Amino acid sequence: MPRKKPNPHHRAARLALAALVPLALGIAGWQWLLGHPEHNPWAPLNLNDPPGWATRAKLARLKGDVSECRAVLERSEVAFTPLAPTGEGPCARPDRTRLGDYPLAPDTPPVTCPVAAALEIWRRDSVAPAARRIMGGEIRRIEHLGAYSCRRMYGDSEGPWSEHATANAIDIAAFVLEDGTRISVLRDWDGDGPKARFLRAVREGACGSFATVLSPDYNAAHADHFHLDQDERWAGVCR
Ligand SMILES: [Zn+2]
Structure with a gap:
């Protein structure tokens, strides 16, 4: 047929x-x-959008583009003061951005704009919600151990320069709630009580906006703080 x-x-x-x-x-x-601009790699970054698939890549692209990064802070209505460049060589700081309304203590050190942007996202999307959900309170203070330090990694006399040399990093030691409750990385990391769960939640949360997050799980040098930076060399380390 x-x-x-x-x-x-x-x-x-x-x-x-x-x-x-x-x-x-x-x-x-x-x-x-x-x-859904948060998932759209071509949409201008606005920190008020919910976090999405494209957020971290867009944050990473801001490194090295100070004016674009500061435009993002302005678009997102984040208060900040741009400070004059200082330093030279490996400790040259072309980008010194001081957040204007952030509960850092004992002071608010200037950091790079990508670190400032990530701090904002972290506070809003991770630290504040975790404080309410796990601790039942609001954050009054986030205590830090410093951002800028012109030195190589771990203070060695040779080897790669630390991200702290350009304040492209900040070390966070503790969180204080409105009622005075203090949650310290050094004292409260171990165990499975609310303070330890809060610290784990905000460590995980930091990985959504920072390139590198090092906690007591990483090594003994980080027993008393979270190291948060925007270094693309080891982007993705979150431990
Ligand atoms: Zn550090």
């Missing part, structure tokens, strides 16, 4: 459908991205 000859009209319709389906999916996907 001779095979039935395929109807050329059917074939054309199938081809048209094969071309239209991806096109329709593409348009739908693009429209969805326009409504």
Whole structure:
């Protein structure tokens, strides 16, 4: 029996459908991205958008582009003061950005703009919600051990320079709630009580906006603080 000859009209319709389906999916996907700028790598970063798939990559791109990073802070209505560049060589600091409304103590040190942006996201999306959920209170203070220090890693006399040499890092030691409760990395990291769970939650949360997060789990040098930086060399270390 001779095979039935395929109807050329059917074939054309199938081809048209094969071309239209991806096109329709593409348009739908693009429209969805326009409504979800946090997942859209081409949308200008606004820190008030919820965290999304593209957030960390966009934060990473801000490194080295001081004016674009500060434009993001302005667009996101984050208060900050741009300070004049200082230093030279490996400790040159072309980007000194001081947050204007952040509960750091004993002071608010200038950091790089990408660190400032990540601190804002971390406080809003991780630290404040974890304080409410786990500790039942609001954050009054976030105690730090410093941001800028012109030195090599671990204070060695040779080897790579620390991200602290340009204040592209900050060390966080403790959190104080409105009622005075103090949660210290050194004293409260171990165990499974609320303070330890809070510290683990905010350590995990920091990995969403910082390139590198080192905690007591990393090594003994970090027993009393979280090291948070925006160094792309080891991006993804979160321990
Ligand atoms: Zn550090």
